[in-house]
Amino acid sequence: MNGMSIRTHGLVHIYHAEGHDVAALSGVDLDVRAGELMGLLGPSGAGKSTLMSLLAGLFRPSAGKIFVGEHEVSAASTKELDRLQATRVSLILQGAARNLLPYATPAANVRFAQHTARRAGLDLPPPEAVLDELGIPAVADRPLDRLTPGELQLVAMAVALGTRPGLVLADEPTSQLDHGARDLVLERLAEINRTHGTTVVLVTHDPHVAAFLPRTVTIRDGRIGGEGRSGEEYAVVTADGFLPLPGHVRDDLPPGTLVRFHPVDGHYELVPEREGAEDE
Amino acid sequence: MLSALRYRAGQVVVIALLSALVTTCAAFAPLYDRAMQQAAVAVALEDAPSALRDLQIYGPDAEWSLRRTEPGELVGLLPSTEHLFQKPVLGSTATTRLDLDRVAPVEGELWWRAGQCDHVDIAVGSCPAASRQIMVTEAEAEEYGFTVGTVVKAKAASLLATVDNAEPEIVHYEIVGIYRAADPDWWQGLQLDGRAGVAASDLPRHDAWLTDQSTFSTPTPVLPREHAWVGYRLRTDEVGVDELAALKTDLVQLSATLEEDSSGTVGGSPDAGDPSSGIVSSLPALADRVDAQIQQSRTTVPLLLCQLGLLGVIVLWLMLLAATDQRRSEVVVARLRGRGTAGARTLLMRELLPAVLLGVVPGVVIALLGAWPARALVLPGDPPFELPRSLVAAVLIAVAMLVLVTYVAVVRVAREPLGTLLHRTGGRRPGWRLGVGDAIAIAVSGAGVVAFATGSLTGALALAAPALLSVFVGLVLAHLLPPVAARLGGTLLHQGRLRAGVSLLDASRSIMTRRTVALATVAGSLAVFSVCGLVVGDRNRELAAEQAIGAPVVVQVQSASLTDSRLQVVETVLADLDPDGKRVTPVVRTASSSGQISTLAVDPEAFSRIALFADGAPSQKAWSALSAGSSREPVPTITAGTPAEEGAGEVTVLGVDGVHQKATRVAVADRIPGDGPNVTVVDLSTATELATPDYESSIALWFATEDPAFVDTVVDTLASEGVFAADTRTLTGVRHSLDASIPSWSLWLGVVVGFAAVLLAVVALTVLTVTGWRVLALDLTALRLAGVDQRTVAGIPTYARLLPVLVGVLAGAGCGAICAALTLPDVPLLAVPPDVDVTDLSIPWAAVAMTTIGCLIVLGAAAALLGHAVAAMVRFDRLREAA
Structure with a gap:
């Protein structure tokens, strides 16, 4: 099995900006099975991209642990991270062009991405084969500025997949694409996931994309705010017993509201205490 | 690599041009230095009279060595430089004491020179063709009443006669011709006439007698001070600085050999008046004089060109900062694919280093082309086209410097954490914060300035003092100006002066302001310093010339x-x-x-x-x-x-x-x-x-x-x-001779350096604007959206640029003047220190003011034009681009 699992525990990340500390993640516990295809959802600023960056080892968390496969990414040395990124973990940044050398052709970009992995002794398919796998063999030697946005995104994916990684982290891979291109990108990702068992985690805002994914995790205010499986939305109990409320419920239950859990016939009822009702 | 170069071709061209400029500075120094050396040799040889620049070899005194030396024996004694002379003229020489039945004998020289009669005008009679036949000058014939056919007598050498306790033999000479002196160059400055009747050392003199070679052989007895002689006329067009040095070596060696050979026969070293065995030539002294000037050039040329090179490196550094910042996304790509900092560094080096090195060859070519007018128009003596070995060293040093600067600029970006690379797009640091690099640069330059001011910095390091001072002041200003501008801008804004206020605030938050003020300081300092050197040198040569001659024209009466x-x-x-x-x-x-x-x-x-x-x-x-x-x-x-x-x-x-x-x-x-x-x-x-x-x-x-x-x-x-007038000298002539020296030519470099400094500053301003216009145009567009009128917005980029230019140039001018005051005492202004010191090293304030105004006009105009160009880029669709 090529895929790599992901496990985070009590993940906290704080940014220092303009003299202030901002908590981007405030205790994220996430488990992703090897070979899973899942999405990270959530509003802007919720911490999705930060989580992706931490999973890819771009920077270290302020607290907590991250395991990717057998590797503790949160404690890995720079050299180990370089090796992981060269061979096992690929991050696709938002905006296809940011993943590519602007002056190189698609084939040259894939070759560039494969360079270190090849030197490490990995047997990798030629760039043309990778592009072929993504259905874009014709663009192998075409300048990047002559590619459509969809082709460009597929090239970015080819670059990320060129090393046959165990984990692909894709940040908004379908943003700025038309529906056709979006569906094509998702289809290819799913195919790679199926064919090679690659674990794929992608960030998206798009409900259509979310609907396409078998599992989604919603990040809200730096925490896991819920999880969707096959169209069903769930709240997730954290490792320390907290249960975040779904977004629409939060509107009804403002901070400070007292609630009670009542077990009723095999399920729980959540009963808020109304101040007026008490007075009555 | 080629595709990468093609992708940003314009940027590659600018980088290559700047690299070419740095290389040109480095390569021009040895070329100009070498040309100056050759010119100094040419001037020295041209100014030297024939008697000094040519070579005469005297064999041992025949009387004291007890044998006659054949002139031919003196040929071929120069091991490696004989080819620098024309075919030698053989000769013999002796002293005669002519007995004219007067109270005192008449003393003079008796010469034979091979081919002598072709180089005098024979007025009467014929060329001597037999032993003891002589020709005398017209003046002498008149003075002593000689005619063709007159027989005169003089004593032979007296040493052997004294040993034998006998009277020296009397030699009779028959006058067969009367001549007039001609062709002084052929005679190597030896004076044939002008002595007849003139007393010297209590004895009346006769002019040179010319005789046949056979006079200096048996049966004529050995004559007083009889020497074999060989004259070598220098082929001045064949002699450059290396040849002159070789000549010095050969002649010193030959002189020592001859002195050694003749020790025990004659004493003392030979001189023009009383030559024993030895040589007569001032070529070693000329070589020493030229060498002294060459040493002087080792102060001024590096002083000027190193600073210009430094400015070039700073501008290139700024360009590379912009270029590497622009390639942050490529560094991210490399790092994301596990290449690490080393891989990212390699990626950037493979793209930027070729661009930098691309400028090296054109830089050398520009230096060669630049050296041509210097050789053809500025320097006298037609210095030849040469590629001195020091050129290779200078170019290698320049290349090393370029590689180093590129490497540091690349490493700076390549080693940034990935998170920083992803989230920061520019190097904007507000307030007083001092980066590590700036802090080190300020500390090093400040320490250098203090060391120089206290006299601890000497030698070659002292030459860097002006650059260090301007870098120090420039960097300090770069960190002082933004907060001051911010405070002032805020005050003006509160007072309702929108354009001035916003311009100052814009200047305060832009990295360009810091870089511009530092650059303008260094460029202004260099321009003012160069002009100060030029003007002070010119003034001192004028004063020295006036002191040397005394009046505009001085005619010496014979x-x-x-x-x-x-x-x-x-x-x-x-x-x-x-x-x-x-x-x-x-x-x-x-x-x-x-x-x-x-x-x-x-x-x-x-x-x-x-x-x-x-x-x-x-x-x-x-x-x-x-x-x-x-x-x-x-x-x-x-x-x-x-x-x-x-x-x-x-x-x-x-x-x-x-x-x-x-x-x-x-x-x-x-x-x-x-x-x-x-x-x-x-x-x-x-x-x-x-x-x-x-x-x-x-x-x-x-x-x-x-x-x-x-x-x-x-x-x-x-x-x-x-x-009769013996000699006429003019102030212009004396001044010209002082100007024709390496110290003068070295200081002339100041003109080139001054212009180049301003040009480089303009290039730097352009680079800074081109690399930062997008952000600025966006800010200005936002101001337009906020309701600021177009006229006000259009003026902001211009004023924001003018402020650092104004501050930088004024501070630079002050630095340049201070540097001139500190450094000029160590800069050679005259090739030879005059007897009367008229040195005036006071700062030429008028020149300083003119240069400062010139810099302000050029850089101010450039800043205004660039500001105007940025203002033209303010369009509302920029906001969509940014989004």
């Missing part, structure tokens, strides 16, 4: 005796041609036997008007007191230096007859033009009343202006009265 009568003729002629003494005045100079002390007897009124005193002239009252003297001692005198012995308040001056006279000092001058450090000036009338001018004194005519027609009139009139 005299070895009869000074008194000649002076009367001179005074009569001048009274006729210039009755009021406004155009020319006679000056009678008497020098002590050591030459250390001299007296000038002058017409005070005319002399004070004509002599080039600059600012240190004695008062009119002093001149009046000078002419108020009577015909009795003490003589009123103006003194400079330590003119003569002083005892109990009394001054002693040299009279025009060379005898000391008591004098009274009426004034002290800093210096007296046209003479040495220890001079007294007396009234000519008083001096001639007290003593009669004789051979101890000489007459010169000092002219008020360089008016060749008037000078010719005076000289011709005097000649018609039997008084």
Whole structure:
């Protein structure tokens, strides 16, 4: 099995900006099975991209642990991270062009991405084969500025997949694409996931994309705010017993509201205490 | 790699151009230095009289070595430089004491030179063709009444005769021809005539007798001071700086060998007047003189070009900062794919280093092309086209510097954490925060400045002091200006002065402001410093020339005796041609036997008007007191230096007859033009009343202006009265000879450096604008959206640029002036230190002001144009681009 699992525990990340500390993640516990295809959802600023960056080892968390496969990414040395990124973990940044050398052709970009992995002794398919796998063999030697946005995104994916990684982290891979291109990108990702068992985690805002994914995790205010499986939305109990409320419920239950859990016939009822009702 | 270069071709071209400029600075230094050396050699050889620059080899004295040396034996003694001379002329020489039945014998030279009769004009008779046949000069024939057929007699060498207790043999010479001297170059400056009838060392002299080679062989007995002789005429067009050095080596070695060979036969070293076995040539001295100038060039040329190179490196650094910032996304790609910092570094180096190195060859070519006008138009003596070895070293150093700068710029980005690379797009740091690099640069440059100011920094390191000072001031200003501008901008904004306020605030938050102020400081400093060096050098050569000659034109009157009568003729002629003494005045100079002390007897009124005193002239009252003297001692005198012995308040001056006279000092001058450090000036009338001018004194005519027609009139009139001019010197000529020196040519580089510094600053401003215009245009568009009118917005980028340019250039001008004051005392201004120090190193404030204004105009115009161009980019669709 090529895929790599992901496990985070009590993940906290704080940014220092303009003299202030901002908590981007405030205790994220996430488990992703090897070979899973899942999405990270959530509003802007919720911490999705930060989580992706931490999973890819771009920077270290302020607290907590991250395991990717057998590797503790949160404690890995720079050299180990370089090796992981060269061979096992690929991050696709938002905006296809940011993943590519602007002056190189698609084939040259894939070759560039494969360079270190090849030197490490990995047997990798030629760039043309990778592009072929993504259905874009014709663009192998075409300048990047002559590619459509969809082709460009597929090239970015080819670059990320060129090393046959165990984990692909894709940040908004379908943003700025038309529906056709979006569906094509998702289809290819799913195919790679199926064919090679690659674990794929992608960030998206798009409900259509979310609907396409078998599992989604919603990040809200730096925490896991819920999880969707096959169209069903769930709240997730954290490792320390907290249960975040779904977004629409939060509107009804403002901070400070007292609630009670009542077990009723095999399920729980959540009963808020109304101040007026008490007075009555 | 090629695709990467093609992708940002414009940027590659700019980087290559800047790299070319740095290389040009490095490569031009050795080329110009070498050309200056060659020019100095050419000037030295051209100025040197034939007797000094050519070579004469004398064999051992035949009398003392007990054998005659064949001239041919003296050929081939130069191991490696004989080819630098024309075919040698063989000869023999001896001294004769002609017995004319007078009280004293008449002494002179007897010469044979191969081919001699082709190089004199034979007036009467024929060329000597047999032993003891001679030719004499026309003057001598007239002086001593010789005709063709006259037989004269002289004693042979006396050493053997003395040993045998016998009288020296008498040799009879038959005069077969009478000649006139001609072709002085062929005779290598040896004087054939002009001696007949003139006494020297108590003996009357005869001119050179020319005889046949056979005179110097049996049966003629050995003659007094008889030497074999070989004359080598230098092929000056074949002699460059290397050849001159080789000549020096050869000649010193040859001299030592000959001295060793002749030790025990003759003593002492040879000289032109009394040559024993040895050589006569000033080529080693000329080589030393040129070498001294070459040493001088090692101060000025690096001083100017290293600073220009540094400025070029700074501009290139800025360009590379922009280029590497632009490639942050590529670094991210490399790092994301596990290449690490080393891989990212390699990626950028493979793209940027070729661009940088691309400029090296054009840089060398530009240097070669730039050296051509320097060789052809600026430097005399047509220095040849050469590729000196130091060029290779300079280019290698430049390449190393370029690689280093590129590497540091690349590493700076490549080693940034990935998170930072992803989230930061520019290097904008508000407030007073000091980066590590800036802090180090400020600390190093500040320490250098302090070390130099306290005298701890000497030698080559001291040459970097001006650059260090301007870098220090520039960096400090770069960190002081933004907060000050921010505060001032805020105040102005509160007062409702929108454009000025926003401009200052914009300047305060832009990295460009910091970089511009630092650059403008360095460029302004370099331009002002270069111009200061040029102007101070020019001024000092002018002062030195004025001091050396004394007046715009000085004509020396030929005299070895009869000074008194000649002076009367001179005074009569001048009274006729210039009755009021406004155009020319006679000056009678008497020098002590050591030459250390001299007296000038002058017409005070005319002399004070004509002599080039600059600012240190004695008062009119002093001149009046000078002419108020009577015909009795003490003589009123103006003194400079330590003119003569002083005892109990009394001054002693040299009279025009060379005898000391008591004098009274009426004034002290800093210096007296046209003479040495220890001079007294007396009234000519008083001096001639007290003593009669004789051979101890000489007459010169000092002219008020360089008016060749008037000078010719005076000289011709005097000649018609039997008084001849020996030598005419002009201020222009003296100045020209001072200008034709390596210190002068080195300082001329200042013109190039000044222009290049300003040009580089313009390039840097352009680079900074091109790399930062997008962000600025976006900010300005946002201001437009906020309701600020277009006119106000359009003015902001211009004012935001003008502020750092203004501050930087003014600070740079101050730095340049301070650097000039600190450094110029160590910069050679004259090739040879003059006898009288007239050095004036005061800062030429007018030149400083002009240069500063020039820099402000050029850089200000560039800033305004670039600001205008940025303002033109303000469009609302920028906001969509940003989104």
